[in-house]
Amino acid sequence: xxxxxxxxxxxxxxxxxxxxxxxxxxxxxxxxxxxxxxxxxxxxxxxxxxxxxxxxxxxxxxxxxxxxxxxxxxxxxxxxxxxxxxxxxxxxxxxxxxxxxxxxxxxxxxxxxxxxxxxxxxxxxxxxxxxxxxxxxxxxxxxxxxxxxxxxxxxxxxxxxxxxxxxxxxxxxxxxxxxxxxxxxxxxxxxxxxxxxxxxxxxxxxxxxxxxxxxxxxxxxxxxxxxxxxxxxxxxxxxxxxxxxxxxxxxxxxxxxxxxxxxxxxxxxxxxxxxxxxxxxxxxxxxxxxxxxxxxxxxxxxxxxxxxxxxxxxxxxxxxxxxxxxxxxxxxxxxxxxxxxxxxxxxxxxx
Numbered sequence: 001x002x003x004x005x006x007x008x009x010x011x012x013x014x015x016x017x018x019x020x021x022x023x024x025x026x027x028x029x030x031x032x033x034x035x036x037x038x039x040x041x042x043x044x045x046x047x048x049x050x051x052x053x054x055x056x057x058x059x060x061x062x063x064x065x066x067x068x069x070x071x072x073x074x075x076x077x078x079x080x081x082x083x084x085x086x087x088x089x090x091x092x093x094x095x096x097x098x099x100x101x102x103x104x105x106x107x108x109x110x111x112x113x114x115x116x117x118x119x120x121x122x123x124x125x126x127x128x129x130x131x132x133x134x135x136x137x138x139x140x141x142x143x144x145x146x147x148x149x150x151x152x153x154x155x156x157x158x159x160x161x162x163x164x165x166x167x168x169x170x171x172x173x174x175x176x177x178x179x180x181x182x183x184x185x186x187x188x189x190x191x192x193x194x195x196x197x198x199x200x201x202x203x204x205x206x207x208x209x210x211x212x213x214x215x216x217x218x219x220x221x222x223x224x225x226x227x228x229x230x231x232x233x234x235x236x237x238x239x240x241x242x243x244x245x246x247x248x249x250x251x252x253x254x255x256x257x258x259x260x261x262x263x264x265x266x267x268x269x270x271x272x273x274x275x276x277x278x279x280x281x282x283x284x285x286x287x288x289x290x291x292x293x294x295x296x297x298x299x300x301x302x303x304x305x306x307x308x309x310x311x312x313x314x315x316x317x318x319x320x321x322x323x324x325x326x327x328x329x330x331x332x333x334x335x336x337x338x339x340x341x342x343x344x345x346x347x348x349x350x351x
Contacts, residue, residue: 001070002136003027004248005093007126008100009050009073010034010043012204013141013195016241017097019050022068029062029091032100033077037107037114038205045348046202047073078122088129095248098126098140101171104206105145105310108168119171127182135188137251139244142176142192144233144278144315145169153282154318157194157266157274166310180272189251189271193244196278196317200237200337201344208285209234209341212292216300217351222289226307230285231314233278236337239330243277246326266321278317279330291335295342 004021008014009030022028030050034043034057044054051067057075060083065071076083078100102108102118123140130138147155149163164170179190199209215222252273258264266274293300307313323329345351 001026002094003029003091004095004097005029005031005087005091006097006099007031007078008098008141010047011099011103012046012202013198013237013240013244014099015046015050015202016237017099017244018071019068020241020245022050022065022071025070028068028071029087029093030071030073031076031087032073034075035102037102037104042202042205049202077118078125079117081125084125084129085132088133092133094136096126096130096135096138097244097248098123098138101141103168103204105166105168106308108166108171109310112167115167115171119168120174123175123178127178127188130188131182131186137189137191137248138179139191139193139248140175140179142194142274143169143172144194144196144276144317145312146173146176146194147315148312153314154280154316155276156318157276157321158264160265165312168310176274180268180270183268183270183272187271189253190273191247191252192274193247194274194276194317195240196233196235196276196315198235198237198240200341203237203341208288209292209338210345212289212300213296213342213345216292216296216298219301221301221303223305224285224289224302225305225311226285226313227304228284228286228289228302229313230307230311231282231316232285232288233280233282233315233317234288234334234337235277235279235317235330236332236340239279239332240277243275243322243326243328243330246328247275250326275322275326276317276319277322277330278315278319279332279334280317280319281334282314282316283334288334291338292342295335295338
């Protein structure tokens with residue numbers, strides 16, 4: 001089985017992916033710096049679910065899972081170039097999945113340096129290790145945020161994405177550009193994955209579903225931006241993971257039909273590819289809140305606010321290339337996904 005490095009495995013998506021691949025028998029090493037962007041308690045609890053005890057976690061040291069004999073974890077930052085190089089030299093990975101990043105659109109307005117350090121410098125360090133140690137495929141998280149000012153819906157990987165509206169989005173676009181450069185110069189197969197508003201059990205506490213559920217259960221107001229007129233292509237975590245698994249099993253080849261006279265942004269003569277992973281059924285924020293209220297059996301107290309800087313009013317994913325090339329499209333209905341999240345939330349917080 002391939003030896004796979006997954007970065008960000010104390011995070012939401014990385015946690016789910018590491019468990020899925022370890023359960024399928026892959027040799028997995030998880031990596032995460034465990035920063036304090038949001039409370040680290042849930043990060044350690046995610047690791048504990050994967051059999052990595054908090055006591056076993058120490059910076060730069062490898063911890064073995066008590067749940068999966070083929071899963072190990074190391075606390076390490078992507079900015080730690082020497083530590084990263086030592087890890088690659090020791091482990092001889094076949095595949096890298098980069099899900100580590102400084103997340104959050106709004107936080108990038110107040111702490112831009114965190115995004116430069118993790119999402120740009122850290123990603124370059126990772127690409128350099130892929131080059132030096134002969135990685136056969138790197139897949140990495142991009143974001144629907146890269147579409148920025150685009151208004152033509154659904155958002156397609158063949159659209160231009162040169163107008164981001166947050167540093168977070170700009171850092172993700174830079175990842176796509178850097179990955180293409182390494183694919184072109186060094187022949188490293190790379191696949192960028194533009195995730196659309198991921199939600200589900202073990203989700204991030206700074207995301208809307210988590211914040212809304214918490215506030216409604218406490219009888220506190222929820223902040224409803226753009227006066228509830230936001231539209232999002234909410235995508236359930238299991239659908240995201242299925243898409244990622246299919247992608248990493250199939251490294252891209254160059255597109256023989258690619259032309260510099262009419263360039264396709266989603267492919268290249270190099271082994272490079274970009275995919276959207278979204279639910280294709282965008283939901284208005286007011287309807288999303290109504291579904292949470294119904295599941296909780298309680299009304300929300302709404303605080304209506306204008307749209308925030310860095311946010312976009314709507315997202316909707318065109319996943320036609322995902323269907324054509326990988327035979328897959330996300331299908332979990334939002335109400336089903338909310339029900340599963342609320343079940344997890346009530347159990348986790350005994351709410």
